[in-house]
Amino acid sequence: MALEDLQHNFLTGPLEDIVRWARRASVWPASFGLACCAIEMMATGGADFDIARFGMEVFRNSPRQADLMIVAGRVSQKMAPVLRQVYDQMMEPKWVISMGVCASTGGLFNNYAIVQGVDQIVPVDVYAPGCPPSPETLMHAILTLHEQIRTGEILKRRHEGRPVHIDGAAELWTPEVPVAVRVGTPK
Amino acid sequence: MTSLSSTAPPGVITSEALAADLCCFPTLEQYVDLVASFRADGFEMCVDLCGVDYLEHFDRWLPEGVDATRFEIVVNLLSLSKKERVRIRVQAGDDAPKIDSLFALYPGTEAMEREVFDLFGILFTNHPDLTRILMPEDWEGHPLRKDYGAGRVPVQFKESPGPR
Amino acid sequence: MTDSNVRAADRLDLLTAETSEGAQELQRRSSTNADELGREAGAVLRLDGLTLDPTSIDFDRRDDETMIINMGPAHPSTHGVLRLMLELDGEFVLRTKPIIGYLHTGMEKTGEELSYIQGGTNVTRMDYLSPVINELCYSMAVEKLLDIEIPDRAIWIRMLMSELNRISSHLVWMATNGMDLGASSMMIYGLRERELILAFFEKTAGLRLNLNYVRPGGVAADLPDGWQDDVLVICDTIYARTFEYDELLTGQPIFRNRMIGVAPLAAEEALALGVTGPLLRSTGVAWDLRRAMPYLAYDQVEFDVIVGTYGDNFDRYAIRLNEIRESIRIVRQCIEKMPSGDYRSQDPKVTPPPRARIGESMEALIHHFKLFTEGFQVPAGEVYSAVESPRGEIGCYIVADGTAKPYRMHVRAPSFVNLQAVSLLMRGGMMSDAITVISTIDPVLGEVDR
Numbered sequence: 001m002a003l004e005d006l007q008h009n010f011l012t013g014p015l016e017d018i019v020r021w022a023r024r025a026s027v028w029p030a031s032f033g034l035a036c037c038a039i040e041m042m043a044t045g046g047a048d049f050d051i052a053r054f055g056m057e058v059f060r061n062s063p064r065q066a067d068l069m070i071v072a073g074r075v076s077q078k079m080a081p082v083l084r085q086v087y088d089q090m091m092e093p094k095w096v097i098s099m100g101v102c103a104s105t106g107g108l109f110n111n112y113a114i115v116q117g118v119d120q121i122v123p124v125d126v127y128a129p130g131c132p133p134s135p136e137t138l139m140h141a142i143l144t145l146h147e148q149i150r151t152g153e154i155l156k157r158r159h160e161g162r163p164v165h166i167d168g169a170a171e172l173w174t175p176e177v178p179v180a181v182r183v184g185t186p187k
Numbered sequence: 188m189t190s191l192s193s194t195a196p197p198g199v200i201t202s203e204a205l206a207a208d209l210c211c212f213p214t215l216e217q218y219v220d221l222v223a224s225f226r227a228d229g230f231e232m233c234v235d236l237c238g239v240d241y242l243e244h245f246d247r248w249l250p251e252g253v254d255a256t257r258f259e260i261v262v263n264l265l266s267l268s269k270k271e272r273v274r275i276r277v278q279a280g281d282d283a284p285k286i287d288s289l290f291a292l293y294p295g296t297e298a299m300e301r302e303v304f305d306l307f308g309i310l311f312t313n314h315p316d317l318t319r320i321l322m323p324e325d326w327e328g329h330p331l332r333k334d335y336g337a338g339r340v341p342v343q344f345k346e347s348p349g350p351r
Numbered sequence: 352m353t354d355s356n357v358r359a360a361d362r363l364d365l366l367t368a369e370t371s372e373g374a375q376e377l378q379r380r381s382s383t384n385a386d387e388l389g390r391e392a393g394a395v396l397r398l399d400g401l402t403l404d405p406t407s408i409d410f411d412r413r414d415d416e417t418m419i420i421n422m423g424p425a426h427p428s429t430h431g432v433l434r435l436m437l438e439l440d441g442e443f444v445l446r447t448k449p450i451i452g453y454l455h456t457g458m459e460k461t462g463e464e465l466s467y468i469q470g471g472t473n474v475t476r477m478d479y480l481s482p483v484i485n486e487l488c489y490s491m492a493v494e495k496l497l498d499i500e501i502p503d504r505a506i507w508i509r510m511l512m513s514e515l516n517r518i519s520s521h522l523v524w525m526a527t528n529g530m531d532l533g534a535s536s537m538m539i540y541g542l543r544e545r546e547l548i549l550a551f552f553e554k555t556a557g558l559r560l561n562l563n564y565v566r567p568g569g570v571a572a573d574l575p576d577g578w579q580d581d582v583l584v585i586c587d588t589i590y591a592r593t594f595e596y597d598e599l600l601t602g603q604p605i606f607r608n609r610m611i612g613v614a615p616l617a618a619e620e621a622l623a624l625g626v627t628g629p630l631l632r633s634t635g636v637a638w639d640l641r642r643a644m645p646y647l648a649y650d651q652v653e654f655d656v657i658v659g660t661y662g663d664n665f666d667r668y669a670i671r672l673n674e675i676r677e678s679i680r681i682v683r684q685c686i687e688k689m690p691s692g693d694y695r696s697q698d699p700k701v702t703p704p705p706r707a708r709i710g711e712s713m714e715a716l717i718h719h720f721k722l723f724t725e726g727f728q729v730p731a732g733e734v735y736s737a738v739e740s741p742r743g744e745i746g747c748y749i750v751a752d753g754t755a756k757p758y759r760m761h762v763r764a765p766s767f768v769n770l771q772a773v774s775l776l777m778r779g780g781m782m783s784d785a786i787t788v789i790s791t792i793d794p795v796l797g798e799v800d801r
Binding site: 204205231232233234235237239240243244247248261263267270272274293294295296297298299302306318319320321322323324325330331337338 | 371372373374375451452455457459460461464495496622623624625626627636638643644731732733734735737744746748750752758759761763767768770771800801
């Protein structure tokens, strides 16, 4: 994330690298804490697990100013349209981390009241398992996202769904079809 | 059981209760008067009001003289001055359960009665604002009833016996 | 799902319609009947006939003079997904209506499908800031139904963990309260202190949050070796830092101006609304279940019940700060007086055998299998059992029908009832006071919505 990542020096580096560096070095999360995972998200922002070192301590309350929506907690049927509304109000480029098992798959609550996975409503980039995921897990998810930003195409629009190549990935990856980037699971 | 310093008025069936000092079983007509008499007797707070759907456990134990119905309302009262608790169980009806609201006596029951209406479908007369509180406004059905499924999504390798 | 052919304006209408909650929302004054107006205006406590006071602040307002504003569920200061509809006259709040249900998880329905051993995992996620106390409430209710005794060490371990949980919950409250008022450094300090306690939880139970530790029959595991030193470090550090918070907040003029005299609550109003916990104690009523109806071993430890005078925001802040100190006092006594012995009941029908014995004894294997697949049977009956959580009285009403799963499990959540005081407390105040009111009521939406 520092300047030595760029292939060339500052003046001649390709534009894409600079833009990607800028994007991943200051991803601003929209505060979308719902339940217990929100407390762990706050703990990640606290002093012990500081995410300010990644440039992310500003939890923007207005979705217009946010880049990343960390869906932290269980999404109920009543909350689902609100979630979609907040997601739609965010400006491109935007990413979604689904934090915790309740947001990823419905978790412990397989019943009438909880949406079984927030990827039924918004396209998700990274899933972080855990109930709640400890701050280390959340940071690993964030760093995985930074890696995706670092190697992804910047001029691709999310809706067009053109596949994107990540160096070293076995298959092609599109944001509309989430790859299960299982944090912490060895290959 | 500690001895309760106040007792229910005559005509109301009572019994002992676990972790409460008294359990009363009034009829629908006796219900509000009974609660009012407890309130006048020093039970300043209504701690909890909830509903139970006895569809699948219809033959639960009830004292003599109490006719079991499908829906039951359970009210827990607390006296801070006497440090006592009282439980009141009312049989609310089978098909179209309807009961008086305790809002005039204990304004704190407003949200609790709305929740019982939302999740069980029991109507409360004289409640100021009987609308759904936990489910979305256009939801159909009352989720905590026993004939309302849990809404499980089938999951691989997990055998779910489902509700009884 | 978005369709790129839908125009932005149509999408906005669609989403506005989807997020509207119809009759649950605050309606215009002209379309609200007198009973409900009286309730929202705070006349709820005039029990004899409803007449709006002519000098009341909201008596003579036409619909177009006021504004109905939505403080939506996704809001930084609402302590979770609470939606508030406010009727504003400029900066002053006239009526408020909280709309909840955005975190409704069907936990009571799920509770009917999980066995009594598994029930703790469900209940612990209701009030996610004090999970140990939720589990304690549930386990005590089940133990009353089973009519079993648990060993002394289990009781004292439960008390130790409950008080540590109370400290961590109040620290989160102080952190978020500071954040709401603008003192963002308080957020960092509160979370930093809390990490000490969470590290101890992780050492004992394996999890930082939502620890499935207190179970019917005792606790899941014994305290680790050397726990006295760990807990003493926690006590000393946090106790010293509460005086730093005093310097940061209590004497500071801006903080005092925003909290003193704001949103006072009277004792009669609190009792009528069923409010418990620090909110009730701030009005002067000295009601704490740990002192009035002692459970666990609270009658064998010394602690004070902190009581306020005016029922305003500052009283509630001071009560929570001092409750941290009182809890530290209780924790120190737990360290001294912790008895030795079993950490869970030895009744084989209720408690699983130790894992090491499964390979040796056939009965142990069978018991383990039965308990974890089917669970233990609880005789038919019903019980309501309550404990004191950092937010008030949390009670669990269980109806058992003789099988291995509860027939009905209902949790009386303190925040659900305390939230009814929101309309009363915000009335007549300013918009910025509305934030502090929600903050000092300290709702946790997980238990409000369940």
